[in-house]
Amino acid sequence: MKSTLHASIISNNQMAKDIFCLKLYEPETVKASQPGQFINIKCSLDENGVDPYLRRPISIADIDKKSGTMDIIYQVRGRGTKVLSERKSEETINFMGPLGNSFDTQAAPEHAIIVGGGIGVFPLLYLAKELKTKKKTILLGFRNKDAVVLENEFCSVADNLIIYTDDGSYGEKGLVTTAFAPFGELAVPESEKDGTAFFTCGPEMMMKRLVHISDEIGITGQLSIERRMACGIGACLVCVCKLKDSDDAEGFKYSHACKDGPIFWKEDLFFD
Ligand SMILES: Cc1cc2nc3c(=O)[nH]c(=O)nc-3n(C[C@H](O)[C@H](O)[C@H](O)COP(=O)(O)OP(=O)(O)OC[C@H]3O[C@@H](n4cnc5c(N)ncnc54)[C@H](O)[C@@H]3O)c2cc1C
Ligand code: FES
Known part of the structure; x- marks a missing residue:
């Protein structure tokens, strides 16, 4: 079971209209991460806050093992990413990760x-x-x-x-x-x-x-698929996706994009 971690915000700079780069210091996560993995971030301004209640999944865009930092690049879309864009350097952020396969x-x-x-x-x-x-x-x-x-x-x-x-x-x-x-x-x-x-x-x-x-x-x-997610660790079934299954009468089985993915070989994915 993944536990929650804390990272220091080094910077949270705007790169383009509605696009931000959040640089986080958390050397252990950086060391453990692989390309394609994501972290599930608690976006709220206050660490114990509930606005928004659910974490938001964002991919690891870049790492620097020497400095122990990772870059998370995100587009402001709704409440979660809006609040995230208001977080400031030197604050601490709560997240789970690295999650998913690579x-x-x-x-x-x-x-x-x-x-x-x-x-x-x-x-x-x-x-x-x-x-x-x-x-x-x-x-x-x-x-x-x-x-x-x-x-x-x-x-x-x-x-x-x-x-x-x-x-x-x-x-x-x-x-x-x-x-x-x-x-x-x-x-x-x-x-x-x-x-x-x-x-x-x-x-x-x-x-x-x-x-x-x-x-x-x-x-x-290989494709990295995006689904709406909640827990990010295979416990809530929000992120369901379909994989081909030749043993099944309908030709597919359900899978978790957060735990079994988000990366899948094209030969395995079942598109409707
Ligand atoms: C594994 C994974 C990795 C991701 N990596 C990145 C990333 O690197 N950078 C980035 O900007 N975004 C990424 N996303 C999408 C990001 O999680 C959503 O944009 C974010 O959760 C929206 O939260 P919100 O509260 O701002 O918006 P909400 O109010 O929750 O939603 C606002 C809008 O965003 C759409 N949306 C919500 N969740 C998703 C989603 N999972 N995928 C696509 N659209 C969504 C909704 O349909 C709605 O139109 C990733 C999603 C997943 C599942
Ligand atoms: S997000 Fe909960 S099972 Fe995938």
């Missing part, structure tokens, strides 16, 4: 294609830094120019970084899935398919489309 970083020895959309971009930075793949192609999609963050950080670890915006106000115009299309510029030659895999996090529609295209290309991949 990306299999051995999955793509030759070529990793990392695809992120919206808030799904944040956890992919830690992954991109840890992957030891020969080649890294990184495709990131944002709403518009004002929402673009982490470009330099991704650029420093990518062989090829392409940024897409929905309205074309920055980078390429269109959906991030475009470059991934079978006949697009990143089509994977037959000889490279075994050593190539995609890694993705973002809106469900985007990830479904990626799975479809990757089936056509013939490469495997």
Whole structure:
């Protein structure tokens, strides 16, 4: 059973409109963490407060083992993240973690294609830094120019970084899935398919489309799925997702995104 931990807030800086980076000092969690894991944060201003009552899951976006710090990058969406954005440096924050499983970083020895959309971009930075793949192609999609963050950080670890915006106000115009299309510029030659895999996090529609295209290309991949969560440790069933199960008459079984995920191989996920 995971216990609650406390971290000191080093900083909580705004990076873009409604996007904040919370830097936390908690060396033991930093040491134990893997790319793709998340922490479940008590956002309330007062540590014993109940506004909001439930913790909020946010991915670990980056770590620095030397300084014992981790970065949590989040978009203000509702009450929880709004209150979180008001937390100040030198305060203490209560959280559980690191939680969930992690990306299999051995999955793509030759070529990793990392695809992120919206808030799904944040956890992919830690992954991109840890992957030891020969080649890294990184495709990131944002709403518009004002929402673009982490470009330099991704650029420093990518062989090829392409940024897409929905309205074309920055980078390429269109959906991030475009470059991934079978006949697009990143089509994977037959000889490279075994050593190539995609890694993705973002809106469900985007990830479904990626799975479809990757089936056509013939490469495997891992997805970080987002579900609403409460306990974050497999106790409340809020985060249910479906996995393929050939023994079941309906072809699927239920699983916990928080405990068994949030990362799944595309071959295991059952999309409705
Ligand atoms: C494993 C995991 C990792 C996550 N990592 C990040 C991250 O790195 N950065 C980040 O900004 N956000 C991340 N999220 C989403 C984040 O947890 C939600 O945005 C947050 O809980 C919203 O809380 P709130 O109180 O501000 O908003 P609420 O008032 O609870 O909800 C406001 C809006 O946000 C939507 N929302 C709520 N929960 C989720 C969710 N789990 N996924 C998608 N949309 C949601 C609601 O549908 C609603 O439209 C992650 C979620 C999960 C499950
Ligand atoms: S959030 Fe409670 S079981 Fe997953």
